Amino acid sequence: MRHRVRVLTISALAIGLAAAGCSKTGNGKGEEAAKDQKQSISIDYKGTTPVPAPEVKDARKGGQVLWLADGNFEHLDPGQEYVGDALSFSTNLFHRTLTGYIEPTEEGGTLKVVGDLAVNAGETTDGGKTWKYTLRDGLKYEDGSPIKSADIKHGVARAMGKYGEQGPQYIQNALDPDRKYKGPDEKGDGDVPGITTPDDKTIIFTMKDPHPEFPELAVFPTTTPVPAAKDTKDKYETEWISSGPYKRKEYKIDNYLILERNPNWDPKTDPIRHQYVDTIKADFTPNRATQTQRLIASQGEDATATMTSNVAQENIATVAADPELTKRVLSGRTPYDNYININTTKVTDVDVRKALIYLYDKDAAIKNAGGSKVAIASTTITAPNVPGYKDYDVYKAGPNGDVAKAKALLAGKTVPKLSYCFANTANGQKAAAIVKTSLERENLIQIALNPIDRKDYYTTIGKKGTTCDLMASGWGADYPDNQSTLGVLMDGSQIKDNGNQNYSYFDNAEVNKKLKELALEPDRAKAAKAYGDLDQEIMEKYAPLIPTVYTRAYTLVGSKLGGAFLSPNYAQVNLTNVYVKA
Template sequence: MLSVGILAVALAAAGCSKNTGEDTNSGETTKAETQTATLAENSDGPAPEVSGAKKGGTVTLYTSGDFEHLDPQQNYVVPSQTTGSNLLYRTLTQYRENGDGKLEVVGDLATNTGEESNGGKTWKYTLKDGLKYEDGSAITAQDVAYGIARSFSPDLPNGPHYIQQWLAGSADYNAKYKGPYNGGAKVPPNVQVPDAKTIIFNFPEAHADTPFAMALPTASPVPPARDTKIQYDNRPFSSGPYKIQTYNRTQKMVLVRNENWDPKTDPIRHDYPDQYVVDFTRTAEQASELLISDAGAAQTALTFQDMTIPASVYPKAVAQAKDRILTGPTQYVWQINFNTQRVTDLKLRQALNYAIDRQGLLKVWGSYAGEPGSTLLSPTTSGYEKYNAYDGGPTGNIEKAKELLGNKTVKLTYAYRNTERNQAIAAFLRSSLKPAGVDLTIQPVDEDQYYTVIGKKNNQFDMYMYGWGSDWPGAGTVIPPLWDGKRITPEGNNNTAYLNDPKTNEEIVRILGLSDLTEADKAWGALDKDIMTRLAPTIPVIYDKQTTLYGSKIGGIYLSKPYGNSGLNNLYVK
């Protein structure tokens, strides 16, 4: 039956505000507290007008490197997902938020958040009237099914895997069906498309959180005639308010209005700026200096992606532009994962957990951009339990680490995203872990290839930093994708520690089967602690805070809770 307005899922909300400059560790932030994300009764467009907004002008996003994937079925990194889902393409459902603390799931392409039947195993979606691509052709239910179908392909291994696994009833989702390439069907198993407006999902098991999964870019439509397979990253076909005019990889992308996007069908997006320019060439220091000066094009620009204000520039930013710093905690935890296929010695993993100097690491990271972390779950996620299984103090316990290592020297290889910030982190880890007896070789990986490279099961690295936050409210989108060994595949892994522990795998299955969300939250928190205490497959180091510096003529900016990033859907030029 229709479930609209009934389902409410616990969400740990991150408070946000502008930075006042009164605290080197954070701005004025509200304490994280549990809220609810609800399914909206009304999914009609257009989106509410933003006070003071007007059309015109160019918004520039400064980033330190290109997007890893813009193909919606491979898009799983926050900046590219924000850009895609806010500007380029639409999904069956999406989040409605305006920076006011409220979070709703609404029908985006669909008329509502889904019609549930068969005990939660069957979900029906009906598309709205008047939906068009950038060329004016109609968006159909067949195109949504095709988009999901192509996500099964081994050629497109990255991106979220929830919908594929649910349809297959297995973590090994493409064992029998490998998508539409090489003669496969254009509609995946357990999906029905009775007409151009209707798509029905028949899952082998009940999934009450289907409306949330359908907000992921997996559920974006792709017209088969426009599918260029692995090259689709370079030119996804627009169903949103903007389309790609030019895209010079590693240099610049220009988005202009999609004149065939109808705001009357869209409950969340606007098209206020004439265009968006994504500049991939700036260093964090260059971008920050431009924005602090607030001259010319920088007046309508903002930092984006891994472009946080460098620690060396932050005091100047606070002194001269404190009213233009948006900051707040997000749902993300930064952790240093061990490749447990290679780093098999538990004592070694425990030793490095004791040795880690979180205080020093955070200074390099940017003390305003996070807080020391010690758990798998973020404090903003329901189920979080505060603990520290290897408390070496704020700067680490080298002697305890040496004791666990038997005063031996070990050689390890650490891979890092080749950005300024991560270069500094890698150098800090190499020097700070050396007294414990760790000879760390550091190796850069191109920023636009990093998650693809470490997501390969046969990667040749021992350690790497990994950031993860919940895909939708609750720990069930943190622990299973990161720590379920049954989900490990040759490529596109989120479990980049490659942990495959039978006890953990079994407990994940048990918790996912619980109908009582309060009981499930407690169980996730307990499993978090068990994984760290018993297995130490990672070193949690930072609870993330998003920090965005923006120009004085940027309006409509806010911190997006589901994306942990600056929302783009309400931006305008003053």
Template structure:
């Protein structure tokens, strides 16, 4: 099977960007099922209906076009746009894929190459028009238009017959998407892909009415979710009001509690932290879209009242040391590096237990099928024994010139010094780092520090982007330049399986890759978010490790 079929991560770098630093994270949010919402939101009063909720964000612009979005299935965009499927996120439980506009999570045929979805009855958009399969097909097809580049694009390489396609605006349609009637949509893939139910939870699978203007739709979209964009002032605020055409009975992931949701734009993260710590006036019914800046974490945790309003995930994005296997070829040297790395020091570098927890697996916590293990527990003695008689020249550690990445690089440097491996840290601007690690021949680094948060809740989204040989260079994120034919075959075979069958097999692939040590897990970033005292239903799970806009309520 052609491995390029699964070269899907190069179309989206969102997984990388989420983990780079505490102040650069975007709001990726979570939802839980309607029948379990109130009872299973831990540590929070039962949300009530009504009132105005404010989201304080450093973003100066918000585009509501699903074709351009890199948000998860449960981001702020999901307040306005529904998709074929969504994610059910219950506090303390693994994520589940659930129906959204569709009646189920899809029916596979043709060995997993064909997926059929049926829409629920009586779905109506904000403008009063029925939501149809043709609108969903149009939503997908328009993402191939050059002016709508930049959104999550996994479907672009998975769908058959996309070569040379440039969108529907000249009347051309993809032959791989069929709409035999208004309620049925059929997708034909290049190869079997068991995670397709996750893929159709992405923004591209939201309905968009035919006749839209792609240059202006992001300002005045037609809502299918519980809220409509009532007002937008660039750089100031985006105001969402209720969409009267939405029905709660058809939607199992959105509670739609507040009457109004205001995104207050262009807010300085430090000022946001101080406002939420003070917890006065309208800020009692507000929360921050970005993580609490590291400089303010101690201030929050030393204030009992503020600390009670701090939601911290037990784990989150993986931050790791990638070893360039084309330059550090001896697997025993890579094993020694893995034993020598001090995860406690890495945790301290990110602020201690409030900032991170030690990482030992490539699959991140909260992803279905993950199994916990540690092939290389910290041991300076084991590392030194492995290195006896070996000569390891100075290793160049390329790192983005970011406070957190530099702190991790220094922790790695100090740990390797203890086993007589010299490390030279080479900090560069983030754009330069991306170019040298993802687009060049890899000749300028032996080691690099990176971060990964998968775009959807599957181990495939952890492993394929980081370790498939098809992801070396050309914008791919295989930073260790790892190429193993056996692993490529395993990734392809398991990707074709139904999700339930694939879960345990992903864990085996995780361990198999770890034997070759292309990457040393360092920490799982613990994301911390602060909210006002009037906000309820606010929690952070290991995945997606961001707060849950879709079930949050406020006091009236």
């Protein structure tokens, strides 16, 4: 999933139809400790997870939770969501899915994939080519109408067309590998490939190849039900129908979104969520520094607030030195690896791309971010949480880069000014200044900064033919398999007109062939090692991006906010258990 450039450490993988591993938090003791964190994952095929979700100790009803963000969501249409903050916020509160995560509240706990709308994580009798889901009894939308299997079918169908261009493509590609189906038209859904709904409570997915990972794919809001009669098309970004514990009350773009209780949500149908507070307000106006100051003060409505960003760089030392503030800190490893993507269709000389890697000053970037509490130098495409992660450093540029090696690579070359695109936030501007200063050392390269509105950022850089030469991005594996990292970020055969995640626009026939072979390899442990080797090969031969940092979370919550814990998937506060303390 995309990281809002500002989500698990995996143990040995045996993905088949069994367990895999993933991470929650580190222990703050540095890079190796962060890389060594392990956490188990379980998949509930039998449907034994308790419903309703067990009550949270000391939780009480009433009040408001404030969610502070430094900009609006890029998308809230379930088919279009692919940024961690939107995925976390929406699936916790109003976009339910066929399966879902019960995330551990403590380090070392087990991440569970369970049936959400469905009674279990799915049933297969043919190794994962066919998956059957049965919906729970009593499911309703906010207006009291029943949730039906046809609504999930319509949700997937619309995600196979224009209303899924920006979202994950796993389910769509599995059902329709040739992508001939273009989504619903004025006559309806038509013949949606691979989906049947024999009755209102049953939906069956049939695929050409086995997909044992399907329960983890069904966690995405690709499977959020959208009733065709209430599909507002383009307006669904702001006018959706809720299937979760909260519904939209007021949405003022770029200012705030207020959610209120959904009276037709029944906790007896939901093993994941609670409905303790009356309202949840997402405030899109403050930047990170303002968020931090408000959380430190923890006055008025800010006493029940959380922030989507880390503590501002200038405040980390202050917070870390204050015992009362550290009680309110949530910290740990995240699943994200951050990059500067190099547009290989525009920067075609591999020596220039390698020179850019040598010029980048990672130590300056880490200090700018706030130090080792929030960032660790990265040298790979794959994050340490992904199965088969290979710890290598092809360029050995050191913490500050190696200007001499960059100079040698650029000798005799004329490099045009390069545009660096980034999300236009206060934090994005600070990071961009580091990029410009680093890459312009000794006047070897000239950089033009190109800020893009936060809510439009990934949509803009995901357009084939983008004018950006360099682009800030971040990625967290969508499920514990490197197919959801290298298979997404480096497969040129998947490049399309819109909604790309391969921001380097890297398209190499040999690499594409290897990725296709690895995707079909039944022995996922064998595939994991091969992915690690391929990661190194791509960086060594082609240099399609600059790995910058593996991120860590270091965030504050208000003094009166209860039930808050760090999500291992999204590195933000999980909102399913939150309440206002007495």
